[in-house]
Every structure is written in C-alpha cells, then in structure tokens.
Amino acid sequence: MSSTGQTYFITGGNRGIGFELVHQFAELxxxxxxxxxxxxxxxxxxxxxxxxxxxNIHVIDLDVGDEKSIDTIDDQLEKIGIKGIDTFISNAGISTSLAPTLETTSAIYLNHYNINTLGPILVFQKIYKYLLAKETRKAxxxxxxxxxxxxxxxxxxTAYGQSKASLNFSLIQLAKELESEKFIVIPVHPGAVATDMADAAIAHIKEVNPEFYEAVKDSMLTPEKSAEGLVSVIEGFTEKDNGIFYDYKGEVLSF
Known part of the structure; x- marks a missing residue:
C-alpha cells in the first residue's frame, strides 16, 4: 500500500453510484x-x-440545491482538518419527471436546473481553492x-436532459477558464445504471419505446460496475483530457 494518498470530495455519496464511488476510493x-x-x-x-x-471516510451534510447548505462547506471541512482536495466529484442530482415538453411545468424545469446544473457549479466554487492547494486538480x-x-x-x-446539457455547456467553459491553472475539468456519463432514481425511467422506456428498451436492457449496469469503470478512468485522467466528455469506459462522447 502506498504511503501517500489522495483526498476526494464526492457529492451524493449516500446511495447508488455515489455510494459505490465513496466505497471504492476508500478501499483503493x-x-x-x-x-x-x-x-x-x-x-x-x-x-x-x-x-x-x-x-478514511468522512460524512458531511450538504444539499446541493440549497445555497445556505453550500455555504457550510468551509466550516465542515475545517472540522475535519482538510486543507486541500485532489479530486472533486459532483455526483448528486435528480431525475423526477418523464413528462413531455408540453406537460413539463416551470417548477419541474427550475428544480432540475437548480440541482443538476447550478448546484454543482456553486459547490465547485467553494471547492476551487482546495483543489488549487493540490497539484492534481481534477473536477x-x-x-x-x-x-x-x-x-x-x-x-x-425533457427537464433532466436540458439540465445536463446546460451543465455540459458550463463545463466546456470552465475547462477553458481553468486550463492555464492546470485543472482537469471533465463531464462523465456513468452508463445506464440500475439505481433507485433510474427505476421509473426504465419502466417509462419500456412503455413508450419498447424497441429502445429491448436494445438497452441487457446493457444496464449495477452501481458497482459503473463506479468501477469511473474510478479507473478518473484515476487515469491527465491534462490532455481537460474539457472532453467521457463515459465510464473511457470512450469519448459528443456534446
């Protein structure tokens, strides 16, 4: 075992992919x-x-959709004694609606945007100085x-896809802004993962597009398998990967 380790900050670590990322990085x-x-x-x-x-796991309280909660990050990290972070992983997110565009309310759109797009950026703003304190600087x-x-x-x-497209746009911009500081900013697609959040989506796919369901059902991943792939590719990312969209297998995706 190496005498030195890395510090990881993972949002949404209590279930699904996030829980497995926490487990696997701690065990690594x-x-x-x-x-x-x-x-x-x-x-x-x-x-x-x-x-x-x-x-080596520390649990802290954070609601990425609440700015007051985000403002408590510094105090909580100070209590743990964290001065620097090597890798920030923004995993927390929601997918609560499968309604078509004409039936999606403004409240649904705004809630997805707040948690899936704005929340990750606001949390990163808090974590930025901790990443800057280390040489790894992976976001x-x-x-x-x-x-x-x-x-x-x-x-x-609909609302979920729009919020992720907006997040991806922000990350392209962020990658360019922080390139000179040697940050590695990367959006990752975890694959089609069988989680609690995905159950409703899977049932919806089966109902509205059975052909597509038949095409993807056998490729569904467990959270463990998705996290295993993500850990491998995240550990291997270097500055040349900055601003590129990858999946859990390390394959490049199109924005």
Whole structure:
C-alpha cells in the first residue's frame, strides 16, 4: 500500500453510484481521504456504517440545491482538518419527471436546473481553492448522455436532459477558464445504471419505446460496475483530457 494518498470530495455519496464511488476510493488506498456528502447523515445509514468500516471516510451534510447548505462547506471541512482536495466529484442530482415538453411545468424545469446544473457549479466554487492547494486538480462532474445534443435519446428526458446539457455547456467553459491553472475539468456519463432514481425511467422506456428498451436492457449496469469503470478512468485522467466528455469506459462522447 502506498504511503501517500489522495483526498476526494464526492457529492451524493449516500446511495447508488455515489455510494459505490465513496466505497471504492476508500478501499483503493487506506491513505486516501474520502469526504462523502449527503443531505441527511441521520437518514444515510448505509453510508454511516461504511464510514465506521473505513475510517478514511468522512460524512458531511450538504444539499446541493440549497445555497445556505453550500455555504457550510468551509466550516465542515475545517472540522475535519482538510486543507486541500485532489479530486472533486459532483455526483448528486435528480431525475423526477418523464413528462413531455408540453406537460413539463416551470417548477419541474427550475428544480432540475437548480440541482443538476447550478448546484454543482456553486459547490465547485467553494471547492476551487482546495483543489488549487493540490497539484492534481481534477473536477469531475457526473453528467449524462441525455444531455448530448448530438446523441439525442428518443425519450422524454425533457427537464433532466436540458439540465445536463446546460451543465455540459458550463463545463466546456470552465475547462477553458481553468486550463492555464492546470485543472482537469471533465463531464462523465456513468452508463445506464440500475439505481433507485433510474427505476421509473426504465419502466417509462419500456412503455413508450419498447424497441429502445429491448436494445438497452441487457446493457444496464449495477452501481458497482459503473463506479468501477469511473474510478479507473478518473484515476487515469491527465491534462490532455481537460474539457472532453467521457463515459465510464473511457470512450469519448459528443456534446
């Protein structure tokens, strides 16, 4: 085992892909420090139990859709003694509507934008100085192919897809802005993952587009498998990858 480790900050670490990323980065090296965020540590029993098993995991309270919560990041990191972060992984997000455009309300659009687009950027603004304190400077954002304008999915991703497309746009800009500071800013598509959040989408696909469902059903990933691929590609990213959209297998995707 290496005598040195890396520090990771992972939002939405209490379930699904985020939970597996926390687990796998903590297990990768016992010298790693993994900061896992959740909106409610008291209700994140599995994550709290994982943190008891791996003492290099620290659980903090964060709601990425709430600016007041985001403003508490510094105080919480100070209590842990964190001065620098090597890799920031923005994973927290929502997908709560599968309505078509004509039936999607402004409240649904705004909620997705607030949590999936604006929240990750505002959290990054807080984490920026901690990344600047290290040489690694990786900022990884879990996006989705649903936000790709080129590889458009034949589904009602509507508010979710729009929020991810907006996130991707922001990341292209951020990658250019921070290129001179040697940051590595990358959106990643985790694959089609069988999580609680995806259950409704899978049922919807089966109902409205059975042919597409038949084409993708056998390619569905477990959170463990998706995270395994993401850990591998994230660890391998270098400055030449800055601003490129990748999937969990390390394949380049089109914006």
């Amino acid at each position: 090296n016992d010298k790693n420090i993994v900061i896992a965020t959740t909106r409610s540590p008291a209700r994140s029993e599995e994550l709290v139990e994982l943190a008891k098993k791996f003492t 990884i954002f879990v996006s989705s192919i649903a936000g790709s304008l080129t590889n458009f999915l034949p589904l009602h991703t």
